[in-house]
Amino acid sequence: MATQQHTHDEHSGERLISAARAALTGADExxxxxxxxxFEALAHCARPTSAYDLAESVSSLRGKRVAxxxxxxxxxxxxxxxxxxxVESANAYIVNTHPGCRHDCxxxxxxxxxxxxHLDDDHLTGSLVQAAHDAGFEDVRPVVELRGLCADCS
Structure with a gap:
């Protein structure tokens, strides 16, 4: 199964919120x-964030406890x-800056x-999906996370 590289618009600020709202309502939600x-609390986080930290942020914003x-x-x-x-290895979440663009990352x-x-490499993730299909697996969702030190920390 050959996949193609793709390009997409990275959204931020109000454009990100509008794109997210459109994607969610487009999914009949x-x-x-x-x-x-x-969503806005998550969008303001520079790093993957836990649900507990988001609950704390939203609680502060709303002036009442959010579970x-x-x-x-x-x-x-x-x-x-x-x-x-x-981000499975950290049990944390990060906003998708291009809602509506479906691919494995x-x-x-x-x-x-x-x-x-976040990197997009449809060739690599497509190869992983194909390997899983060849092994008899269906409905495969690749989760690819590489850990190391970023340029600022190394």
Whole structure:
């Protein structure tokens, strides 16, 4: 199975929020105030962030306690609808700056500062999916994370 490289627009600020809202409503989901607050809190995080830290941020924003399990449910929805990615090795989340563009991604994660860099390489992830199909697996979702030291920390 040959895959192609692709390009997409990286969104930030209001453009990111508008793209996320459009992607979520396009998936027949509602863009509620709570979901908007969680997305905006996640979008302001420079590094992968836990649901507990997001719950704390949203609680401060709303002036009342927000339960982490509510944030987990929203984050699961965001991952399903491609608004966020889960960094499995850190049990943390990072905003997808190009909602609506579906592909498998690769994360480079710094062991020192926690920074995560998102790479797109459809050839590599396509090869992994093909290898899984050749081994008899279906509905494969590659999770590729490489850990090391970023240029600033090495």
């Amino acid at each position: 509602q863009w509620t105030e709570m979901r908007a607050d969680v 982490p399990n509510s944030v987990y449910r929203i984050l699961d929805l965001f991952v399903r609808t491609n608004l966020a990615r889960k 690769i994360f480079l994660i710094c062991d020192s500062c926690g920074r995560a860099v």
